[in-house]
Amino acid sequence: MTQPLSPPRDTAGKTPPAGRPAPWRSLPARADVRTLSLLGVLAALVVIGGVTRPDEFLDTRNLQLVLTQASVIGVVTVGMTFVITSGGIDLSVGAVVALASVWATTVATQEYGFAGVLLTAMLVGLGCGLVNGLLIAYGGMVPFIATLAMLASARGLALQITDGRTQIVTIDGVLDLGERDSYVLGVPPLVLVFALVTTVGWLLLNRTTFGRRTVAVGGNAEAARLAGIDVRRQRLHLYLLSGLCCGIAAFLLIVLSGSGQNTNGNLYELDAIAAAIIGGTLLSGGRGTITGSVLGVLIFTTITDIFALNNLQSDVQQIAKGAIIVTAVLVQRRTASTT
Template identity: 75%
Template sequence: MNSPASVASKPVPPPAKEGSASRRLPFDMRQLSLVGVLLALAVVGAITKPDEFLAAENLRLILTQASVIGVVTVGVTFVIIGGGIDLSVGAIVALASVWATTVATQDFGLGGMLLCSVLVGVGCGLVNGVLVAYGPMVPFIATLAMLASARGLALQISDGKTQVVTVDAVLDLGIKDSYVLGVPPIVIVFAVVGVLGWLLLNRTTFGRRTVAVGGNPEASRLAGIAVKRQRLLLYLLSGLCCGIAAFMLIVLTGSGQNTNGNLYELDAIAAAIIGGTLLSGGRGTILGSVLGVLVFTTITNLFALNNLQTDIQQIAKGAIIVAAVLVQKGRSSS
């Protein structure tokens, strides 16, 4: 048996980066397969609804709808790679959107609303992180408790009513005059968050520590990584993404509601899974998660254009998730 000293002397293996190779299947094959799925969906849309699906307005709509849940998914991906789970993201988005659209908050204008939304998200992430890292509580239970608490607080603050935004500077971000080269500001924010998330995961010590902690927490601790602090930071990052997404949703809808972010946690986790993130932690990619979000959003758009029932759409999404998990199991056992 190896002594603790000998275990500690063994270096933690470096994380696999996007583009690295496994023994049988190149790591980027999952991203290529998702691109193939997107192309196939585009072909289906071009055949079934050529005038509507390929219209620039509809393509902007797909990107806009993907942006809010996409930002949430970036944060969730980090948490899962780090060996955790976050079931509270949808409720945090709802709470942040409601808190940021109260009359008192709107009196501070765009800056006050944005700051409030971000602080609420980070505050909820801090609570999750403390409970998981220092509680210690199982991530499932801690974030489930946050889900219930945040939803209840959002309902209490809003009294079940829709809070309409009256700040012109916020509403103006959602109109065509604010588009940059035809691209809505919300989509630009999604792109920036995605790029920053990719850089953080693949080009920084924080990203390497995240992968190490998710892959083997004990070996990471013996190698000198502050595992508890790393887990806390991951939930703070997830909360930050929720706060940003909440403000994006406010811009998109012009209101704050306690029902916002409904089932975002499931959509975000599903997008991360089909993008190659292991639920057991230790591996995942931001690019894969973004592609996963785009796949689900495009499916939703196609079903809406073709007037297909929602239940069939959910079955299709479920089949995709099952297929992705089976592929993961096949790769891990090879």
Template identity: 80%
Template sequence: MTQGATSEPASARQAGPAPAEPPGRARALGPGARAALGGPAGIHSLSLLGVLAVLAVIGAVTAPDQFLSTSNLQLILVQASVIGVVTVGMTFVIIGGGIDLSVGAIVALASVWCTTVATQEYGMAGMVFCALAVGLGCGLVNGLLIAYGPIVPFVATLAMLASARGFALQITDGRTQIVTVDSVLTLGDHDSYVLGVPPLVLFFAAVTAAGWVLLNRTTFGRRTVAIGGNPEAARLAGIPVRRQRLMLYALSGLCCGIAAFMLVVLSGSGQNTNGNLYELNAIAAAIIGGTVLSGGRGTIVGSVLGVLVFTTITNLFALNNLQTEVQQIAQGAIIVAAVLLQRRTHLAAP
């Protein structure tokens, strides 16, 4: 009996239960963290690439002279860029176990605020700063209400949606605010393209790369996955759950500010109707990309591919002169199919 009890190596007895890692940390990260940081998510991304390839074939067959043209491919990427930046922020929020219904309204408010006559007097730097500050400020308000209110995310962001839309309407008085700053307008010209790539696409690529690094290579990303998968276990592991949620909504608001300036560059104006239905499009793209609405699992790459899938479908419908309502029905069917596939995959996972 004594010999059996002492057969364990001395180093193992001395090391104990790894006190350097809080006991709840492994449970907090769990399978969702591993999925969000790699593994099976790669298979989902490959399937989305396959969907894009199928859509490309359909476009080449139905509209060969238009779909594969350089100008049309640039158009698809530009249209995906603005909503794509919003989707990156939304992905973080959903992985963290939340939801943000106010992103479209925040984009509208930031776009009209940064295009007022007073703001445009400070040039492009003033407009960029204003758009980012408004987006970040709205995100902080959402985060404070949700993390420290506490108010459920649906109600808090719904209130922000109504308030931001109303404020945007009050600023513009229902009128379109025209941009007169030449340095902003030239960003949308063909002369500003870099090796044939529009600047807005480069902005989108930079935000995507930063989001990927933040989610997959930093403590912030690991904590986001942890609180989305199991907030109580994350709290027991020593993760500041409330502060993390505050920062997630601030990040979402910041992405909305970036998207607002990109939309101003694209349209050359600020309108209170900007960002209409962006919240639905961003959530749909994240779901298509494999982000689970219950939180704890998702990827930036998948969400970006989801944006490209939806944008390509919209482009195909436009090229083939199909009605908008048919397009909306198709998008709804795709969302339902993606959710059912997620559920089947989740139940089949060990």
């Protein structure tokens, strides 16, 4: 006689209470709720901006500016999302952006034209990511320490290259990307690059073996190793990815500002981490969302724009951002405790 199937049990061997969904079944629903919540916050900010400064905030040029500014930090945040999902951290992203931007705008580099600037920025980002990855994955260094060292070194090298001066870009092909004539159906090229990076990042995290391995390493590195995943190589690849994103962001910043400065990327690491956190990526690793991170970037960029249009001081803006980060972490802890 066939025995009836027993109800599923949780990891402690207990049967989930009747009417209560299993934790893994509730994850997609929670992700949907989180995304809708972020969209609600963004919509509320748009309403606030429209009410307080209707003529300026809702102007097409201002909305294009918000999206353009979000593109630079957004590309960095995509790479940061992968690193945090794996259980790591990268404090060097802002300094790497600065180093890549000044190295790509030296007189010697600009002699090679558009391709020289773009390739240099990407190669510098990859090089810094390689150093971070080797120190962490094969050198056994804690990510916090390794990337903090890279932060200091990259900032110092960027200052040494520029000697504290601004390096002006003279290549028309680079500067033209920031002009309105280069917009595609009213969309700035930088925003299109951001959309492309976001799409590739989403597919990589959600639809590939690389993404599944990233989540597995962040959830339990030892279990991932026992399952046959080369954890060290995976971590190396993740920091290479973060460095590549920094290189792309550096090029976008060069286009946006028309120059390279050692002060570029200031506090980008905090903005990228904050955007990933409020988007739903767990600081402890094991869960990441590109969609949430992008919404987090848009929320912070919109807040900055609203504060600027209303002539509010930057210290109030930082307090507001800090309150959002604390709230997001508390919500994450509450969600984790109920899982």
